[in-house]
Amino acid sequence: MDTIADFLTRIRNASASKHDKLDVPSSNIRKGIAQILEEYGYIKSYRVVPDGKQGVMRVYLRYLNDGTSPLKTMRRISRPGKRVYVKSDEVPKVRSGYGLAILSTNKGVVSGEQATDLKVGGELLCKIW
Numbered sequence: 001m002d003t004i005a006d007f008l009t010r011i012r013n014a015s016a017s018k019h020d021k022l023d024v025p026s027s028n029i030r031k032g033i034a035q036i037l038e039e040y041g042y043i044k045s046y047r048v049v050p051d052g053k054q055g056v057m058r059v060y061l062r063y064l065n066d067g068t069s070p071l072k073t074m075r076r077i078s079r080p081g082k083r084v085y086v087k088s089d090e091v092p093k094v095r096s097g098y099g100l101a102i103l104s105t106n107k108g109v110v111s112g113e114q115a116t117d118l119k120v121g122g123e124l125l126c127k128i129w
Helices: 003-016 028-039 112-118
Strands: 021-025 043-049 056-061 074-076 100-105 108-111 122-128
Touching (some): 003 028, 003 074, 028 100, 028 108
Antiparallel strands (some): 021 056
């Protein structure tokens, strides 16, 4: 099962339904993605609540003044059946810099800008705009 695609789909569905928050099972890669989404203003915040197992991550969604979500499209690139890796000089610019690419590198989960600054490549997880 693709847990990252499930995470992105849950966020997409919750924002389309205008929910204030959503709960998902926690993992380190989901925490990394949520941290980047919070840094770039796509979500309000997130919190991890320990439950004795793997923990539950509560994601608080953000909406603009007109009630729309800043998340227009979330597209999973690398999948379990077809992994996509990029070199440090091949990190894509999403929508001419208006979007966001998220990579899993040996430095952790980073945005495309951070990967370029750190000069590291890795697995291209998703593109968001």
